[in-house]
Amino acid sequence: MKQLLIILSTLTTLTLTSSSIINTIDDTSTTINKLLANKSSISDSVTSLFNNQYGYLNDSDIITNQSITDHKFYSYDTSALKSYTFSNARDVFLVNNEGTLIYNPDVIIPADQKLNIENTMQEMISHKKITTVKANYNSYSNSQYSSTDFSGDNTDWQYIQFGGVNKHIDISQQAGADKVEHSNSLSEALGLYYIAKAAKNNLIDNAIANKIGQYFMTQSSLKGQINDNLINIIINLISNNNNIFNFIYSAPMNVNDKNYSINYIFDKDNNLIEVYYTEFDKSNIENNLNYKWNDSYNWFSSNYSDYSNTYTIVKWTDYASDWNTFTNKYPTFNFDANSYLKVSTGSGKEDYKSLNSQVATTNIKTNQQKDIDNSIFQVNISTWPPYDPNYPGGVGTAIDIYLELWRDNNNIYWKWHIMTATFLGSTSYSDVKLNNITFNNIMN
Structure with a gap:
């Protein structure tokens, strides 16, 4: 051109x-x-x-x-x-x-x-x-x-x-x-x-x-x-x-x-x-988040909740005059193949979710009201009430990771929320990795 x-x-x-x-x-x-x-x-x-x-x-x-x-x-x-x-x-x-x-x-x-x-x-x-x-x-x-x-x-x-x-x-x-x-x-x-x-x-x-x-x-x-x-x-x-x-x-x-x-x-x-x-530009919207985080939890008996900071993904009003137009132009989004959520336990149980699948952009709701209400992706393990056949003495654990995405009148945001519960010294692990996120332009 x-x-x-x-x-x-x-x-x-x-x-x-x-x-x-x-x-x-x-x-x-x-x-x-x-x-x-x-x-x-x-x-x-x-x-x-x-x-x-x-x-x-x-x-x-x-x-x-x-x-x-x-x-x-x-x-x-x-x-x-x-x-x-x-x-x-x-x-x-x-x-x-x-x-x-x-x-x-x-x-x-x-x-x-x-x-x-x-x-x-x-x-x-x-x-x-x-x-x-x-x-x-x-x-x-x-x-x-x-x-x-x-x-x-x-x-x-x-x-x-x-x-x-x-x-x-x-x-x-x-x-x-x-x-x-x-x-x-x-x-x-x-x-x-x-x-x-x-x-x-x-x-x-x-x-x-x-x-x-x-x-x-x-x-x-x-x-x-x-x-x-x-x-x-x-x-x-x-x-x-x-x-x-x-x-x-x-x-x-x-x-x-x-x-x-x-x-x-x-x-x-x-x-x-x-x-x-x-x-108009026919390209997708891409943002390299380059985010990685992991932790472990091991207590005799405990309930624990944690949050990440809130991060901005994109200022969507740079691309559309209203949200309906934005979702029409960018109907789906996905993270790259190396982005995932994972939880695991000391007993070897694991829940892993790749974030590479396309999700409808309309799933991103307006304004965060309460915890996990805006969850788009989640992984979880639960051996609660505290009984696990591998640990007949009563060791138990529960762990959930929620990846929340929401928007306001200008931007799209994300953060994760983790909830864990442990009993009798069980161990659980969390792992979050977010690389590139892409909003896919319908004109491509």
């Missing part, structure tokens, strides 16, 4: 806080035309399109771009240009990669308009709006919608991400859906694109496309979060705007690809500010 992508947490993604965003001011159309001939070639691919010139993504009066210097969005109102008489007056300005309003070199300004245009430019600059986004913006791999990720002068923007680990959606029973490619298995990332493509190719009309799109959303993980009007706008933009359609077409994702998402930013009036794609 070309190194125009950056690392955020464990995600390889283009984010809105990245200084690596490739914008539309350069020769985007040439790049896209090359990609249309060879979609698998993404070395020259743009990863983001901004409405940084009037009419590029929509006919909004506001043109916007994100600065590669401070990562903020800079917006300028072009409405004053409506009164100018030359035909392409609305195209006279661009917002460059630094968020600066500049002249469009492709537009020739009539000599008698230059002073007025200059005055208009200064007026637009003096009234520019600056918007920022939260630090953890777009750092997860699930579909999501938010209108609270923005702050500054434009606080009513909307962020939508389609894609990630969500299952494919069947729309094939809807009227007109037989004209939509992959209608029985649409991903959240590309579902609206294929519906819009059918409309663009005149296989269905926009009204049918919008109805299918609305049904598609009721089957998605964003059900009820996005109103029908915005769904219709997205479909109509894709089907009617070649820049958007070609951009999604040339993005390096396939219909069944769960490793990418398509992302949109709209303003409060549902004008498209930006469209971009994100690629």
Whole structure:
């Protein structure tokens, strides 16, 4: 993958806080035309399109771009240009990669308009709006919608991400859906694109496309979060705007690809500010705990309980916005083959458990309430009440090791808990070894 992508947490993604965003001011159309001939070639691919010139993504009066210097969005109102008489007056300005309003070199300004245009430019600059986004913006791999990720002068923007680990959606029973490619298995990332493509190719009309799109959303993980009007706008933009359609077409994702998402930013009036794609890291989460502990117990008569310290396994909020998303993306976990729990007695009895088998991540419950309530693994030996055929005089022992895993709103933790009981000088032993733990990514 070309190194125009950056690392955020464990995600390889283009984010809105990245200084690596490739914008539309350069020769985007040439790049896209090359990609249309060879979609698998993404070395020259743009990863983001901004409405940084009037009419590029929509006919909004506001043109916007994100600065590669401070990562903020800079917006300028072009409405004053409506009164100018030359035909392409609305195209006279661009917002460059630094968020600066500049002249469009492709537009020739009539000599008698230059002073007025200059005055208009200064007026637009003096009234520019600056918007920022939260630090953890777009750092997860699930579909999501938010209108609270923005702050500054434009606080009513909307962020939508389609894609990630969500299952494919069947729309094939809807009227007109037989004209939509992959209608029985649409991903959240590309579902609206294929519906819009059918409309663009005149296989269905926009009204049918919008109805299918609305049904598609009721089957998605964003059900009820996005109103029908915005769904219709997205479909109509894709089907009617070649820049958007070609951009999604040339993005390096396939219909069944769960490793990418398509992302949109709209303003409060549902004008498209930006469209971009994100690629997610397909690797597992691994943590080398490198922990080893053992002890022995030998008393004439005793009951004993012991605990380890509490240790953090992973900060799960670095990988998902909520626990349900985390368990969807990392459905199982396991320790490596050299990790185990073991208890034994002086009489030769032993209980040994390898921790290498995969366990559902949903077994990790929230917050530790009482001892051993969060036990995921355990081993135990009991010859109690104190009778063992090997020791007819009444020697007995009981020993249990519980490996507890639990979580809170940020992290996953572990500790062990040992309980022993001995009688008439019996001996028991405990042994804990934890090496590598892996949370397994469903996309692998």
